[in-house]
Amino acid sequence: xxxxxxxxxxxxxxxxxxxxxxxxxxxxxxxxxxxxxxxxxxxxxxxxxxxxxxxxxxxxxxxxxxxxxxxxxxxxxxxxxxxxxxxxxxxxxxxxxxxxxxxxxxxx
Amino acid sequence: xxxxxxxxxxxxxxxxxxxxxxxxxxxxxxxxxxxxxxxxxxxxxxxxxxxxxxxxxxxxxxxxxxxxxxxxxxxxxxxxxxxxxxxxxxxxxxxxxxxxxxxxxxxxxxxxxxx
Numbered sequence: 001x002x003x004x005x006x007x008x009x010x011x012x013x014x015x016x017x018x019x020x021x022x023x024x025x026x027x028x029x030x031x032x033x034x035x036x037x038x039x040x041x042x043x044x045x046x047x048x049x050x051x052x053x054x055x056x057x058x059x060x061x062x063x064x065x066x067x068x069x070x071x072x073x074x075x076x077x078x079x080x081x082x083x084x085x086x087x088x089x090x091x092x093x094x095x096x097x098x099x100x101x102x103x104x105x106x107x108x
Numbered sequence: 109x110x111x112x113x114x115x116x117x118x119x120x121x122x123x124x125x126x127x128x129x130x131x132x133x134x135x136x137x138x139x140x141x142x143x144x145x146x147x148x149x150x151x152x153x154x155x156x157x158x159x160x161x162x163x164x165x166x167x168x169x170x171x172x173x174x175x176x177x178x179x180x181x182x183x184x185x186x187x188x189x190x191x192x193x194x195x196x197x198x199x200x201x202x203x204x205x206x207x208x209x210x211x212x213x214x215x216x217x218x219x220x221x222x223x
Contacts, residue, residue, distance in 0.1 A: 004150070101150055
């Protein structure tokens with residue numbers, strides 16, 4: 001079983017829409033969770049951490065549900081520049097486990 | 109601050125040939141990672157170094173892949189001989205000593221095509 005599973009999409013949404021991604025993780029002992037963003041043909045970059053209490057950064061909100069072992073990312077008021085692949089990430093002892101990524105395209 | 113440097117950026121080889129990739133981490137970063145990212149998938153860890161020692165190489169196909177970080181700074185990843193399924197982007201990342209596993213900074217990657 002994969003450490004992290006995500007719906008690969010693609011999600012095609014109009015500008016201004018709200019879109020949500022979920023991912024599930026298999027290791028109940030995972031301590032830390034993140035969302036990375038990866039633009040086409042670029043390297044992954046940390047978007048935000050995911051805290052147990054949920055956290056918000058501008059138009060982005062991340063949630064963690066430990067009981068159900070899933071993580072979510074909500075993007076409000078989508079911009080064209082949000083078009084990218086969003087990678088769900090959990091941690092092992094010393095490294096990261098990446099999901100396959102969910103591809104988002106924001107349409108004008 | 110300069111980022112993680114990788115070279116070459118692109119490489120095309122025939123199957124059964126050998127190839128080597130180079131990575132120079134961010135200055136002062138003790139931990140270095142090599143990932144393989146196949147098209148449509150997330151990055152998969154191949155090997156992790158702490159200074160010049162290997163921390164985790166459980167996912168490295170050791171019959172054909174090798175990596176070294178002799179002086180605890182830059183690193184090379186080698187594939188010999190290459191197979192078609194090795195076509196992927198090879199990402200190098202680094203992390204400061206004492207940083208959590210999430211504090212990883214990625215280089216631009218080397219895109220390998222095996223024909």
